[in-house]
Amino acid sequence: MTAAHVTLCFLLREVDGGREVLLGRKRTGFGKGKVVGVGGHVEEGETAVEAICREVREEVYVDVEPDDLVAAGTVDFVFPAKPEWNMFTTVFLSESWVGEPSESDEITPQWYPAEDLPVAHMWADAEHWLPAMMNGRRMDVRVVLADDNENVAEVFHADWNNDGAAAGGSARNWVPGL
Numbered sequence: 001m002t003a004a005h006v007t008l009c010f011l012l013r014e015v016d017g018g019r020e021v022l023l024g025r026k027r028t029g030f031g032k033g034k035v036v037g038v039g040g041h042v043e044e045g046e047t048a049v050e051a052i053c054r055e056v057r058e059e060v061y062v063d064v065e066p067d068d069l070v071a072a073g074t075v076d077f078v079f080p081a082k083p084e085w086n087m088f089t090t091v092f093l094s095e096s097w098v099g100e101p102s103e104s105d106e107i108t109p110q111w112y113p114a115e116d117l118p119v120a121h122m123w124a125d126a127e128h129w130l131p132a133m134m135n136g137r138r139m140d141v142r143v144v145l146a147d148d149n150e151n152v153a154e155v156f157h158a159d160w161n162n163d164g165a166a167a168g169g170s171a172r173n174w175v176p177g178l
């Protein structure tokens with residue numbers, strides 16, 4: 001079964017010498033009640049960049065410019081007990097946007113210290129890959145969820161080449177852990 005292509009964007013800001021990341025409480029749909037990144041499905045005919053600009057605008061009412069997006073990596077979420085939930089996510093970071101994040105029907109945005117994520121309320125896998133990507137690591141990640149579709153069974157990664165290009169496809173060399 002082909003995984004749905006989704007995108008996530010983590011807005012980052014400096015406050016009083018500390019870094020904060022914008023997450024939000026999901027109000028509807030997949031992962032309702034969890035604290036998640038802003039994002040959603042890439043629609044037919046859209047690029048991941050076009051999709052994330054649209055999703056950020058729709059979910060938290062701020063505008064990000066394509067040029068301000070940093071491609072941080074990808075995450076394959078694999079749900080062996082529920083393959084219809086499999087998703088492939090392109091992850092972006094941005095330190096620049098226009099507008100003040102505000103609540104939509106889909107998400108209640110909130111800033112959190114980047115060093116102190118609300119992991120108890122997030123998908124269990126997020127603490128494996130999100131801090132690393134926020135700290136500048138660029139990689140593809142493959143998360144295999146446990147049979148309860150909540151806990152993490154296995155994590156693999158493949159660091160990007162120094163020029164920032166993902167190895168991709170069959171050339172990708174998955175390394176266990178992070």
Ligand SMILES: Nc1[nH]c(=O)nc2c1ncn2[C@H]1C[C@H](O)[C@@H](COP(=O)(O)OP(=O)(O)OP(=O)(O)O)O1
Nearest residue numbers: 006007028029030031039040041077087123125126
């Ligand atoms: N294991 C996981 N860990 C994680 O941190 N985020 C996950 C995840 N599995 C899925 N996600 C994220 C990726 C994606 O942004 C989101 C699901 O996409 P959506 O918000 O678009 O889903 P919905 O079904 O609510 O939305 P619609 O597209 O409006 O139907 O969940």
